[in-house]
Amino acid sequence: MSTAVAEPAAAEDDLLPPAADDQDIPVPPGAPRALLGSLLAPHRRRIAVAVLALLLQQAALQAGPLLVAVAIDRGVPALRDHDAGPLVAVTAAYLGCALLATLLQRAFIRFAARINQDVLLDLRGRIFRHAQRLSLDFHERYTSGRIISRATSDVDTLRELLAEGLQELLMVFLSVGYITVVLVVVDWRLGLAALVSFLPMYLIVRSFRRRSQQVYRRSRTVTAALIVRFTETMNGIRPVQAFRREAANEEAFGTVNRQSATATADGLLEMARYVFLSRLTANVWITGVVVLGAFLVTDGSLELGVLTAFVLYLRRLYDPIDQLAMFLNSYQSAAAALEKMAGLLAHEPSVPEPAEPAALPAAAGKGREVAFRSVSFAYADGKQVLPPFDLRLPAGRTTAVVGATGAGKSTLAKLLARFYDPTTGSVTLDGVDLRGLSTDDLRAEVVMVTQESFLFSGTVAENIAVGKPDATRAEVEAAARAIGAHAFIAALPDGYDTDVRKRGGRISAGQRQLVAFARALLADPAVLILDEATSSLDVPGEQAVQHAMRTVLAGRTAVIIAHRLSTVEIADRVLVMDQGRVVEDGTPAELVAGEGRFATLHRTWKDSLV
Template sequence: MSTAEEEWRGVAAEDTETLTQRATLRLQRRSRALLGSLLRPHSRMVALALALVVAENAASLAGPLIIAIAIDSGIPAAVGGDPSTLAWCVGGYLVASLLSSGLRYLFLRLVGRIGQDVLLDLRQRIFRHAQRLSLSFHENYTSGKVISRLTSDVDSLDDLLDNGVDGLLSAALSVTGIAVLLVVLDPPLGVFVLAGFIPLVLAARWFFRNSNAAYRGTRGAIAKIIVQFVETMNGMRAVQAFRREQRNESIMSGLNGSFRDANRRALDVVAVFTMTVRMVGNISLAAVLLIGAWRVVGGGLELGVLTAFLLYLRRFYDPLDEMAMFANAYSSATAALEKISGLLEEQPDVREPESPVDLPASDRGRAVTFSRVAFRYSADGPVVLPEFDLAIPAGQTVALVGPTGAGKSTLAKLVARFYDPSSGSVRLDGVDLRELSDSALRAAVVMVTQENFLFSGSVADNIALGRPGASRSEIESAAGAVGAHEFISRLPEGYGTDVRKRGGRLSAGQRQMVAFARAFLADPSVLVLDEATSSLDIPTERAVQGALESVLADRTALIIAHRLSTVLIADRVLVIDDGRVVEDGSPAELIAESGRFAALHSRWRDSLV
């Protein structure tokens, strides 16, 4: 390797290290800012907690001093016939102990209350923010990762607030207070003990650097485990149908192994630091005992002072163990906060306008206009919809047909504003969708998909999602309009029947009928049906088609369907291929032209014979 190549590689490595350090500092600043924003509303309670812990430590530190006075003054005076000093020492020790215990009780209750309020706020923030993020985010950021942020990462912060903060405050105050008292009691021994801080400071720096890196590994590993678990549970039918159990077990075993290894690395770091603290502490204690005893024998140090010094010294190093545990919890919580703050930093691609525009009044459907619209899912991704113009008059029902992947659903998602176009604009009665408030847009445009997702709860509750606050009679009327009233009435509790998780108590067709009733109750100006009849059998589909005529009346509709029986009720058909409209006309006109739609219609008609 040439000298120039060596220098280039050295510079590249240095640049990489610098970038890594900058990224780490940015993550740390971001997580600290999040923690500060969580604690800021509780600043008064935090200040009170600090006052309580200071008072509690002061009462606790008084104990060894009282013992020293009792040994050096109280006991000799009592032997001489005056027990008052000793009595005052005993009483003072009891009062200090009771005061310390009472203040600690109040402190722990207050810190616990602050911690739970902070965690409640954080969970609400994560859930609220995740709901506001755009569909594009949720298609890339798996639900398992969001669950990991909301569970294991929040639990790490819970551990820090419940145990770590208490340990840190008590330990920091104890170490500071004892250090001062040691120097006051005997300056030479005090300075000797404080010299032992030099290796401890070096060990602490090593610990924080390595523990932060180790716990970032544990946060990433547990997130992957949760993602795999959620994916497996959601896809259990496919898992069992295709006998994927062994493969999933192998994947989970590898992820669990990675998590175990990451935790081992973190625990190894804690073990080394704890060993260093205890080793320094024990060596210091042995040395002080030896030197102090020699000075007591020589008359240079009183026995009570040595006793108090040793008691304080024991307390001096014990809190350092607690600080190690805090540092352990802090590193874990910091790594968790970095992940959580990263999620909270995400911004929706589809944003609500600061000054929304009102839609003009309309008794019928609204005109939908695509003006020089082009779309790609990411800035560097392929073009899904090349630039095009399209006008759909108010009240017209338009069917979109074409091969899978042609761009039909993408076009529908632009109308529902799940995405914004990469260029151009989509307008509703002349108003750009980006200028409408979310509430106005959702009231004007409703999309029914083949997913037909239902939430746990009653059938009536799921239909009422279309218009919260609707009366029971309005809910039943909506169900009757789409032909769902009959099967709902036959359910064990009728409209009050719990559909259970994801609507599992109902068949796919029944779930689709409930979704139609929900859309009908919402009474939108524009209705988008994306393969909305795909889950229906032929008799049910025919019944729904009859209901669709009333559902689609006086409103604009976009229908995406592979079943041409549904398409034929449209006023207009758009044949889409590779993101472009290649045929446009009424069903009858396109059938007569012998083009692509005519070929589709011919094959469909032959399949019915």
């Protein structure tokens, strides 16, 4: 069974969802931590090896000051007695530790880099797959620019943390742990004096974390708004230039840009404040410990080499404070980004896949019966678009739906395509509730062609074959011939192998519509929905499509939503909708002969042709 990919449904002819706040979606408690855990879980062994390498690297690195103390207190006196052995041994040990630390750090970086890239590869894939799974109502409310921001700038922020920040954090904690133990063991008096400094350092770190967290959350939101504004302007560049919106857009972009600059500056100021306070505290404490150590050396209770090692260890203890600041800087930004990505990935589709999909019965012909049973539909805020109604569309018949803008026509089509689920009641296909069908089965049976004839980058043949990926070239050409598109395709520079470029910009709107028709027909659906699908065609093009449609739609269940009454004439049945209700129902001839809304619309259309 072929799988057809439905095109994005246009909402110009229907009631759009109420204007929604396009801010970031709520984040369930614990979702960021759960996301990070699921990303790292497959790499537990490699993480363990990397951590072991870092532990050994820090042990080798932190042995340096102790060896310096031994050299001063033991090696130098022995050298005065013409015994160079101890000093040579200590020097060799120092160089050996330095070399070992370098090799172990290289091993750690290699493991960390591989883990980092695998995690980011997994994360980007998850975001892309999940964004495609999310229902149409989500994409109508949550702009594509924000999704792009999640998969690009937010992922890059997390990459910076994984690539550099975590290594710095681990090194800081390991070095602090090693040095703290050594300081207390070497001399408990100076060790305790140094440990007291941890209290003001902790308060400084805590204050920075709390203040910067708010700054970086705001920064990630503003960054997403920048991408949204830029993407929206570039995607709509033709109306922007046609209606001279450049100045207004520049002003709007400038506002968001200034907000971004302010958020970035606030983050830098917070970091500067942190670095100033931490360095001031460190320098004051080092001075105090050196003075205390000097007194201990002069009264003979402390060796000079031990004091030297102590000073070296103190520098190593406090120097990572700046690294910790950089980590906290990266961490706050990455935490905000991870929070937003976790919110996106935790958002469930409003049109979910059934846990146990039902099987459709074998079709008696090309079409299938569609039934709306006590169906009503309202948006999330409770605003009702379709009041409760019942409707049966017999298999193999073509039904046209007409009515004023906002009458509910496109919502009816979206319910049939299961872009939305009804608020109450059910929509069935040969008696099977659409909610019970797998997405693959549903998209193979029901295909919608909209007035937005979206084409993907690639050749004409590839765009037609979207409806049936395993189609042969002969099948692709047969579909194009049936819809009347073969002539213009053959006239293109490379025929069916012509690259249509971004969004099909190389061919006209009417030609894109014909390719979209060929795509849908190649999918061979049982139910075909045409939502203003001929709106981009000129009169000759529309007539050609209508001629082809009479043959192609024969035997299928078809729903045609149109303003052009010329398209409606090929229907077996016409439904006239008003404010979500079906107010007229009959054949085109019966309704034209009457005195209702359709007859009035038909007379107006006829008069417009004269």
